[in-house]
Amino acid sequence: MNIIHLKYAVEVARTGSINKAAENLFIGQPNLSRAIKDLESSLGIVIFERSAKGMVVTNEGEVFLDHARSILERIEEVEQIYRLGVPVKQRFSVSVPRTTYIAEAFIAFTKALDPSLQSEIFYKETNAMRAINNILHTDYKLGIIRFSEKYDNYFFGMLNDKGLTYDTIAEFTRLVLISKQNPLSEKEILTSDDLGGYVEIAFADPYVPAVPYAEVIKEEVSDTSKRRIYIYDRASQFELLTENTDTFMLAPPLTEELLEKHGLVQRELVGCEKKYRDLLIKRKNYRFSPLDELFLSEINKSKDRFFV
Secondary structure: OOHHHHHHHHHHHHHOOHHHHHHHHOOOHHHHHHHHHHHHHHHOOOOEEEEOOEEEEOHHHHHHHHHHHHHHHHHHHHHHHHHHOOOOOEEEEEEEOOOHHHHHHHHHHHHOOOOOOOEEEEEEEOOHHHHHHHHHHOOOOEEEEEEEHHHHHHHHHHHHHOOEEEEEEEEEEOEEEEEOOOHHHHOOEEOHHHHOOOEEEEEOOOOOOOOOHHHHHHHHOOOOOOEEEEEOOOHHHHHHHHHOOOEEEEEOOOOHHHHHHHOEEEEEEOOOOOEEEEEEEEEOOOOOOHHHHHHHHHHHHHHHHHOO
């Protein structure tokens, strides 16, 4: 395997065609086909499935191509630095759960960046498994994952097996988040019966391998409401809660400032003592960069405001 083969594979994946890729690379189609087969043989994997519609990337191929693209990007950076004198870019990447205290920390982090330095920032809101895979199979350096204590053994075991280190950022039980205009806002403590006639808002993609999706969803939502709205976008939760007073959400604590800003209140739910954990994860041999340290500093400040 060499750098040329990496470039070949990336271009074939981009175009989905040996012929188009060969034209773009200015080489013969037979030579390109032979190079891809040699690459697959040397790696012992199938990168592309050949079909009448073109070249389709396999699951193994996706993992390989993620690494290939990352290597090629680094090579291009080095060439620009030493050939063109381009300043080194600061890089920061993190995958996080869809949660407000981390989003607030990220906003503060972006404001604190040194404007005199070039930087590339990658911030992805997703579920725990994708955050783990982003570190293992792509170029993300940090992750924050969230899971119920019910899955402690599974996640701690998997992180150890994958060679990832972890530190607890926060532990919490969820509260009921509702509009001030919701009739339930007059109660200080709610019960499952109180929520029975309301619509629950929940995130739609919790994921725990080896556990049926229906079971994971059941773990994440209440067992009282018969009507639910599943969302992927964190920002839409406040709009729904504010504008539709028939909705509620089980969520980590918010600050009084945010509650007031969005016209919301949060209430304890009897029988909802389930604990959730937010863990910072990274590879064992990875050392925090200055940008990582800055982000974690803002996380700690934000956590102190949200988890009083």
